Amino acid sequence: MNYPGGIKTLKSHTTSYKNRGMSLEEDLNLTNEFYREEDIAYIYKKPTPIQITKVDYPSRREAVIKEAYFKEPSTTDYNGIYKGYYIDFEAKETKKTTSFPLSNIHPHQIEHLKNVLRHGGICFLIVRFTIQNETYLLTGKDFFSFLEQQERKSIPYSYFVEKGHLIPFTYRPRLSYLKIVDEMIGGSL
């Protein structure tokens, strides 16, 4: 396990649990790790897709990648299983305060989320507005309904406040987004 550097701070009782300085990705890593440790859900971040063009083998057992390029992801970053359901989501943070730019999500990632929903999976976005320090879950349904009704290149912050679900910061897990997924499963969202 690669623990983000902040885990020691987290274990100290004198430290605030508030999300200061931790990225959304680090928070989600800790959260998903908690869910796995507690045997609640098995959700992982996919590795970054890269195209490897040169590899050195200095010894028999060790390979060093000497040249590689980042590839555009064809799916979302996170997927896994919870209560028998296939879970799939993309997570992004923005420094903007009034809207979330849709350029943050690739068109084929949107297509992927639609495919997941159509095939009975549970999909959503997790978006953090870093200045407000608020993290929202927006269900796939509400995300797609925005895309259908609007031609805008960004989703207003107000849409997250109105339609999204604020994920509270807690000690363990950091971001208990599965509570909101429970409501999606229950059919109330």
Added chain:
Amino acid sequence: MNYPGGIKTLKSHTTSYKNRGMSLEEDLNLTNEFYREEDIAYIYKKPTPIQITKVDYPSRREAVIKEAYFKEPSTTDYNGIYKGYYIDFEAKETKKTTSFPLSNIHPHQIEHLKNVLRHGGICFLIVRFTIQNETYLLTGKDFFSFLEQQERKSIPYSYFVEKGHLIPFTYRPRLSYLKIVDEMIGGSL
């Protein structure tokens, strides 16, 4: 989409469909691509996990990874959604003719498959014996029952013949493993 080099050959009607020279990974890529194109299932190979240690930015838009290392995978290579089910599997080929060495599968990959099964997902192994040119699907259930009953470091070929399910090579898809998954869903496996 990155098509493996062989796709042109596949489209030629004069070429045999037999799996000669194509790796299991290439066959599975083509198969999963077919399933996506036909809107049957959305199953992807996860990117290879690497640890990036050095990146160059020769221009504003392009980044070149100059040093990176392969990391041990914590999950299996393939996962996705089919008929609302979470699907998860590992695929390996072996040149051995009498058995499949368990050293091909990391212990935490086995743990991951067990977690998936316990949480209501569908998991299995796909193993190709390259010399025999036979590709088997072994259900998670039969895989774990072997591990529990045996102390051996490999699964005999005969166990695949007896308990596994031979995946036929066809034109499209190359390996229609979802037919076997249908039987798993139906409860007959």
